[in-house]
Amino acid sequence: MTQPPDDPNHDSKDDQPDDKGADIVDLNAARSGRRSEPEPPVLEGEVLRVDQPGPSRTDWRASLERKATTRQPIIPLWLRSRAEAIETLRWAGLHYAHVASYQLVRTPLYAGRLVARAPLGLVRLVSGFVRWTFDLKGEPARIAAVRKSDYDGYLKLSRQRDIRVRARGWMTGLILLGLLVLAVVTVNQPTAAQWGMLAVAVALLGILGKPADRPLINRAVMASEVEKLTSDIVVRALSVLGIAGITQALSKNPKDAIRFVAPITRDGPGWRADIDLPYGVTVADVLDRRKQLSGALRRPLGCIWPEGDPSVHEGRLILWVGDKDLSKTVVRSPLKRASSHDVFKGVPFGNDPRGRLVTVPLIQHNVLIGSQPGQGKTSSIRELAAGIVLDATVEAWFHELKGTGDLDPYDKVCHRYVSGIEDEAIAYAADSLTLLRKEVMRRSAALKALPADLCPDKRITRQIADKRSLGLHPLVCIIDECQNLFAHPEYGDKAGDDAEFIIKLGRALGVVLILATQRPDRDSLPTGISANVSIRFCLRVAGQLENDMILGTSAYKNGIRATVFVPEKDAGTGYLVGATPMPKVVKAAYLNTPETQLIADRAYALRKARGTLSGHALGETPEQAAPSFDLLADILAVVPPSEAKVWNETVVDRLAELRPDAYGAWAALEGGAKTAQLTTALKPYGVRTMQVWGTPESGGKGANRIGIARDDITTAITQRDKGKAS
Structure with a gap:
């Protein structure tokens, strides 16, 4: 409202219209211009607001992509693998066959129980029938009405009882008449029918006479009492680990300090919980306290397998709690009954804690295995060697430098083989590396000469390997206890240089080097070897240095710690790195000597039929690598x-x-x-x-x-x- 003209405080100039007239402003243009204007500078002492008002907006496509990662598989995981499906069906078949056999053997016992319980069942049947017919179940209500002098209520209850008894009396008479007719008819039936009717009657009476605390049928399989994993149990367990970040977060915000990003579900023979730890707490902090976590969850140590998911962030914990202790599980090798194998598809190596088969790729890879003595290193090598010899196209060079003959069953199929700890055996292994180095150089020239249509990627394939005339078939060299070679004062340095050369260049040429050691240090395992090997398997080791020598630099810092395994109890169990997208705990399949011998016999017959036996397997004199020149x-x-x-x-x-x-x-x-x-x-x-x-x-x-x-x-x-x- 404008001030009146007679107001002395009124400024007449401001109230006069402009000679040019009023301007019409486009509000949309003005608003867009205001949004495009730069923000004014923040003055000293003024509060800068960094959080924008209103709800956060995200790209709907990014939101869908994030949600897509939580989709449940349409086909169960055990059906995606032929080997896993066969193993699951085999287990189910054996389980129900055992249950059926167990109950069949005890059929006479169950029949005796029914006969013994039949009289009590007859008494219960007759007494129950009488109580139902005469409505004795309502007798306490009628007596209570009399005691309360509720005559009207008693009369109503009595009339109701008379109506029920009259109707039930007729029904009882008809049932008894039917039973009488059935008895007369049965008398004229063959003896087998009479006994059958009697057996059915006794069985029904025996079931009615069953005591409440004594079941008729025994359980063929006793279910293990495993507590269901819940969020309360997980939070309680994490809260007592003594991790400062978790303790502080729970004290400030008990409800949201530990966040579950997915429902706790069954995952194989155990429970899986996906957890976001409090800010600043990493999975490595929890791995340090795996033993305490086992005590907090009241489960054996071999059932507790926490692991991280660095693809999300370092605080994402995947806690898997198994029903059965992994240390008490014996992993059977799928190769025990295999007639042949293809190394281009990898070698079945063992199972993870969830019972899933883990395969180790060999072609274009090299393998390093390390552990303390007696932790299952040799059995791991036996499993890899089984897959190697069952492929008739693979040329096997095996060296066991401990002298105990652990790989002796395979000597009948090897091109080069030695077992021993003496200098002659060490020299033989050193010669093998020298020959392998020459072979790598020969293959490099041979592969380069192949036409582009046959070898477009300049790598050995199954098609190339099958052409024996090219001499580019897979060649796998195993050196067990390699520390005895690399630490040897005469042959060690040269052998180390040759091995490093082979690892770096032989990968694409079909030459695979598998090394195993029980002393992973700088003297017995040259750093050039440990730094370039692509697949690593570390069983129990004593400390961080040995752990990182096998698994790679900073593995211990990143929570991949083979020191968590219990000596002897966790034999055969280790961390496998490089064979799967993420480091994985794996228990290697176990092959004893007789089983290994049977595999070697099948491999020998296969190679003999295909004409691929050579070198040591044919009794030929080993090739010497020592040059006759200086x-x-x-x-x-x-x-x-x-x-x-x-x-x-x-x-x-x-x-x-x-x-x-x-x-x-x-x-x-x-x-x-x-x-x-x-x-x-x-x-x-x-x-x-x-x-x-x-x-x-x-x-x-x-x-x-x-x-x-x-x-x-x-x-x-x-x-x-x-x-x-x-």
């Missing part, structure tokens, strides 16, 4: 004193001209591989490479490349000769 002397022969320094690739080309049989495969390599070959070959002699300026022998521009100094070769020869003399 590498250092050959280098001095091709590098004259006038050349103080020379490129590695130049030296390799000259060596190939000097001894084509020995160095021809080196020269076939290209670029960095050729340079690295000479560098690795010189390492055992202590000769180091360096940057060398030079020009190609064929002409061209000068450049800095990896090379050697001739004086270093001369010094190495001198030191070597002095060592021999001493």
Whole structure:
């Protein structure tokens, strides 16, 4: 409202209309412009609001994607695997066959119980029938009405009773008449029918005469009393672990401190709970207290298997509580009755705590197994070896450097085999690695020469492996107790360099190296090997250093700890890394010596039929890898004193001209591989490479490349000769 003109405080200028007239403002445009304007700067002392008002808005597609991760499988997990489905059906068949046999054997006992209980059943039947006919069940109500002098109520109850008794009397008469007719008819029936009717009558009377505390039929299988896992039990267990973050969160907000992101459900033979731990608490904190968690849940330690899900975040805990102690479970190998196997599909290795089969891929991988003595390392190797020998296309090189003959059943199918701890056995294993190195170089050239349509990815496939003439079939080398080789004063350094070379380059060429050790330290397991192996299986070890040597750097810090396993009790159980998307606890299948022998016999028959027996299996003399030439002397022969320094690739080309049989495969390599070959070959002699300026022998521009100094070769020869003399 405007002020009147006679108001002295009124400003007449403000009340006058503009000569140009009023402006019409587009509100939508003004609002959009206001939204696009930059926010004013925050002044000192002013509160900055970082949370936007109103409900949070998320992309509906992202919301659906998150929800999709919780979809339940349409087909049960046990039906997705043929092996698991067969095992489940086999177990169900054996279970019900046992129940049927158990009850069938006890049929005479149950018949005797029915006969003994039939008189009491007859008494109960007659007394119950009489009480029903004369409505004796309502007698207490009528007596109570008399005691209360409720004559009207008594008369109503009496009339009701008379009506019931009259109707039930007629029904009773008809039933008795029917029974009489049935008895007369039965008398004229054959004896078998009479006995049948009598048996049915006795059985019915025996069931009626059953005592309340004595069941007629015994239980064939006693169900284990396992407490159902609930959220209250889980929260109670986590609250007593002594983890400061959980204790503080529960004291401030008992209801929401520990959040369950999915319902607790049955998952295999146990219960699964998906939990978000309080802020700042990681799964590793819970893994440190697995024993305390076992006590809090009142379950054996072998039933408690907490694990993380880093794909979500480090505080996502997946707690699985099994019905049966894993340490008391014997895992049967699917290979015990297999007639053959395909290593390109992996090797069935064992079961996880939930009873699911775990397969280890071998092609394009290398395997490292480590543990303390007596924890099941050798049985793990036996299982892998079973899958290897049952594939007739695989060339097996097995080395057991403990001398106990654990792999002896397989010697009849191996191309190279040795068992022993003496220097001769160690030298044999070192020769095998040298030969494998040469084989890797040969395969590299052979694979490169294959046409693109046969080998588009430059990797060994099943189709290529089946073409025996190409010589590119899978080759698997097992070295058990490899610490005895790598720590050997004479053969160790060279063997370590060869093994590292094979692991790095042989993966795509069908050459697989499987190493097992009970002493995982820097001396017995070179870091170049432990750092490059793709699949690792660690059974019980003593500490963090050994754990990370096998499972990889920071594995212990990330909660993958093989120190949690109980010595001897958890034999055969370990952490498997690299074979599955996430690290997994696995109990390896167990094969005893007679079972291993049967597998080896089937493998021998299979290989003999296909003509793939070779080497040791045919009694041939083992190939010697020790060269009849001196590498250092050959280098001095091709590098004259006038050349103080020379490129590695130049030296390799000259060596190939000097001894084509020995160095021809080196020269076939290209670029960095050729340079690295000479560098690795010189390492055992202590000769180091360096940057060398030079020009190609064929002409061209000068450049800095990896090379050697001739004086270093001369010094190495001198030191070597002095060592021999001493």
